[in-house]
Structure formats: C-alpha cells, structure tokens
Amino acid sequence: MIAIAGATLLDGSGGPPKPNAVVVVRDDRIEEVAWGSGARFPKDAVLIDAPGMTLMPGLIDCHDHLAHFGHDLATRWGINEPQSLRGARVYSVLKQTLETGFTTVRDAAGLDAGFREAVDSGLMPGPRLQVALNFITPTGGQADRTSPSGHSPSLVPQPDLPLGIADGPSAMRAKVREMVRAGADVIKTAVTGWGRPTRGLGPKDLIMTRAELDALVDEAHVMGRKVMCHVLGGPGLRMAVEAGVDSIEHGSYLNEDPDLLPMMARKGIWLIPTFSVFVHHAARGTPHESARAKDFREHHVSSLKLALKAGVKVAAGSDAGAWVHGNNAHELSCLVESGMTPLDAITAATGDAAQCLGMADAGTIAPGKKADLILARGNPLQDVTILERGRAVEFVMKDGRVFLDRRGAKPSP
Numbered sequence: 001m002i003a004i005a006g007a008t009l010l011d012g013s014g015g016p017p018k019p020n021a022v023v024v025v026r027d028d029r030i031e032e033v034a035w036g037s038g039a040r041f042p043k044d045a046v047l048i049d050a051p052g053m054t055l056m057p058g059l060i061d062c063h064d065h066l067a068h069f070g071h072d073l074a075t076r077w078g079i080n081e082p083q084s085l086r087g088a089r090v091y092s093v094l095k096q097t098l099e100t101g102f103t104t105v106r107d108a109a110g111l112d113a114g115f116r117e118a119v120d121s122g123l124m125p126g127p128r129l130q131v132a133l134n135f136i137t138p139t140g141g142q143a144d145r146t147s148p149s150g151h152s153p154s155l156v157p158q159p160d161l162p163l164g165i166a167d168g169p170s171a172m173r174a175k176v177r178e179m180v181r182a183g184a185d186v187i188k189t190a191v192t193g194w195g196r197p198t199r200g201l202g203p204k205d206l207i208m209t210r211a212e213l214d215a216l217v218d219e220a221h222v223m224g225r226k227v228m229c230h231v232l233g234g235p236g237l238r239m240a241v242e243a244g245v246d247s248i249e250h251g252s253y254l255n256e257d258p259d260l261l262p263m264m265a266r267k268g269i270w271l272i273p274t275f276s277v278f279v280h281h282a283a284r285g286t287p288h289e290s291a292r293a294k295d296f297r298e299h300h301v302s303s304l305k306l307a308l309k310a311g312v313k314v315a316a317g318s319d320a321g322a323w324v325h326g327n328n329a330h331e332l333s334c335l336v337e338s339g340m341t342p343l344d345a346i347t348a349a350t351g352d353a354a355q356c357l358g359m360a361d362a363g364t365i366a367p368g369k370k371a372d373l374i375l376a377r378g379n380p381l382q383d384v385t386i387l388e389r390g391r392a393v394e395f396v397m398k399d400g401r402v403f404l405d406r407r408g409a410k411p412s413p
C-alpha cells in the first residue's frame with residue numbers, strides 16, 4: 001500500500017484544487033482520497049511525501065502517432081532502416097512519453113498492436129495504449145500511400161498494419177473487420193484531406209461518400225469500436241456529424257458551420273482540435289503546409305471557442321508525433337492559448353479524455369479508479385507550460401506501479 005500525502009490535488013473532474021491531499025493506493029487501484037487538515041493515511045502505507053507539488057491523474061493524449069519518425073517517403077514507408085531499429089525507436093518514445101506524465105495514449109495510425117501487448121504485459125515501459133493501426137479511406141485518401149510516381153508501399157507489406165484503402169460500403173465493412181482482426185481498438189478514418197497541395201486533398205475537399213462513411217461507422221459500432229474521424233472543414237464536417245462518428249479530429253473550420261455544434265453536443269461527439277500539430281506545420285512544414293496552417297489558425301481558435309459555448313466536449317490530442325515526440329503536453333499550452341482555462345485544459349487531458357476514450361475507470365482520482373497518478377513540482381493552474389516535456393513532472397505511477405520518481409533530484413542542466 002502506498003500513500004501520497006501533502007500535495008495539492010487536481011482530481012481530473014474539473015473541480016477546484018484541494019490542498020493537503022492524501023491518496024491511498026492499493027495494488028493497481030486508488031483506495032481512498034481525502035484532503036484538508038484532518039486527512040490521515042494508514043500507518044503501514046509506504047509514504048510518498050509531496051509538499052509543494054500538484055497531484056494529478058496521469059495525462060492522456062487522445063491523438064498521437066507514436067511510430068512516426070519523419071515525412072519523407074522512405075521513412076513513411078518504413079524502408080530506410082531495419083524493422084528492429086524502428087521497433088527500438090518506438091520503445092524509446094513510449095518510455096519517454098510515460099516519463100513525461102502520459103499514462104494513456106490513443107495512437108491514431110502507425111503503431112501496431114504488438115506494442116500495446118508488450119506494454120500491458122510489462123515487457124516494456126509505456127503509456128497504456130489504444131491503437132487504430134491505420135487510416136481507412138477510399139483510394140486517393142490518407143490511407144493510400146502511393147508515391148507521386150505511382151509506386152505503392154504494398155510492395156513492402158506490414159501484415160500487422162493492414163493497408164487501409166477501401167472503396168464502396170461493403171469494402172468499408174470488410175476493412176473495419178480486418179483492422180479489428182489485426183488488433184485495432186478504435187477505427188480511424190478521414191473524410192477530408194488537409195493541407196496537401198495535391199488537387200482533391202485540401203482541407204475542405206470531400207474524399208468519401210456518405211454511404212461509405214455510414215457503412216464504416218455502423219460496422220465499427222457493431223464491433224464495439226469508436227470512430228475517430230479526421231475532418232477539417234467543408235461538407236465533410238456535416239457528413240461526419242450526421243453519420244455519428246465519435247470524435248471530430250481537428251475540426252478547424254467548424255466556425256463556418258456553427259449549426260453543427262449543438263448537434264455535436266446533443267450526440268455526444270467529441271472535438272479533438274489538435275492545435276499542437278499545426279504549430280509544427282506552421283513552423284516546420286513545407287511552404288504550402290506552413291501557409292495553410294497559418295491560414296486557418298483564426299478559424300481553428302474560433303471553432304474551439306464556439307464549441308465550448310455550445311457545450312461540445314473537448315479532449316486533448318496533440319497529433320504531434322510526426323514532428324516531435326515527448327512533448328504531448330504542448331497541446332495543453334495550445335488549448336490555454338486558444339481560450340481554455342488551465343483547469344479546463346487539464347480536465348481535457350485527464351477526466352474528459354478518459355471519457356472520450358471510453359475508459360470509465362481512468363482519468364480521475366477517486367476510490368476504485370486505476371492508480372494512474374503524477375506529481376508535478378509547482379502549480380500548473382498558474383502556468384500550464386510547466387508540464388511541457390515533463391519538465392515539472394517528478395513522479396509517475398501507472399496501474400499502481402512507479403515508473404519515475406525523481407523527487408528532490410537536481411534538474412538536469
């Protein structure tokens with residue numbers, strides 16, 4: 001039994017901070033939560049004394065790409081290095097992500113289910129994983145990785161990451177089943193392009209029919225999987241909301257169709273804006289990507305503000321894996337910059353994120369919940385950026401197991 005005592009508690013529910021908290025952990029679960037001057041802990045508990053620190057649920061990133069390492073063709077196709085070396089890179093990213101305070105990550109394409117099994121069985125350290133394996137889209141969409149010269153990565157098959165191309169409703173159903181067979185926890189699709197200069201793949205270009213999306217959503221739901229849907233703007237937004245996907249990923253131009261927001265709120269469709277990735281596009285993308293990202297920044301921020309006003313639930317997802325690993329908390333800073341309070345941004349990455357992922361027993365600190373806990377030095381409600389790159393994170397527990405404890409250690413120069 002472990003007792004963490006003396007920290008200020010942010011329990012992930014969105015409630016106010018509670019000073020001088022005591023949280024008792026037995027095995028993999030939280031057993032007791034108390035705070036204030038009368039809070040006591042059992043005498044036989046191993047004490048973790050944490051004055052001056054903030055105790056929070058482990059952070060959750062609802063949209064990342066943990067196995068992406070670059071944008072050039074050879075890297076994207078996975079032909080520039082042995083698979084074992086690629087696997088070792090992923091191992092190091094998973095460890096780093098956990099040690100920066102993220103105890104759960106939903107991978108939105110690129111990571112195979114073996115990593116989830118390896119983490120769950122204790123073979124390697126890492127956040128708890130939900131994996132999508134690959135996008136499912138028609139020919140020419142994000143799932144189609146054919147090169148500009150017409151060469152196809154199907155020449156280098158990766159059976160644990162099925163190719164996601166499907167045309168027509170019945171092929172969509174078969175593809176969902178294939179992803180589930182290969183271990184997908186969630187189904188990832190895209191109904192618009194994003195920032196490619198390629199004709200037909202712009203942020204408002206529709207790349208799928210309603211009948212195809214209906215079939216995909218229905219089949220995923222029959223198989224108990226949520227649908228995360230990449231969509232930026234234009235008619236695809238209405239199609240995704242009407243078809244009943246579970247989350248709108250990006251949603252940058254929602255402000256141009258504000259009548260969709262009350263519909264999203266009513267249907268319980270989440271918005272995962274992923275501001276973080278567009279900061280990278282603006283700073284480091286191709287000239288076209290950079291211009292595009294700067295172009296829709298205003299729409300994106302206004303979309304978030306209108307969504308919050310309409311009562312749409314918002315969850316944190318960085319989508320930054322393709323650019324940088326280990327700074328998933330950058331998204332919290334982005335959410336605050338875009339108008340959320342630090343408390344709401346933290347809730348979007350804890351209690352609300354767990355709801356978005358369908359994890360009823362994670363994301364908040366309450367008796368019976370998973371013991372996913374972090375301690376941060378200082379007060380992220382005053383400055384949420386202290387969480388970036390895990391700078392302030394000195395202690396990480398997942399499922400009751402301690403993965404990082406550098407309390408009192410001198411920060412590295």
Ligand SMILES: [Zn+2]
Nearest residue numbers: 063065108319
């Ligand atoms: Zn993504």
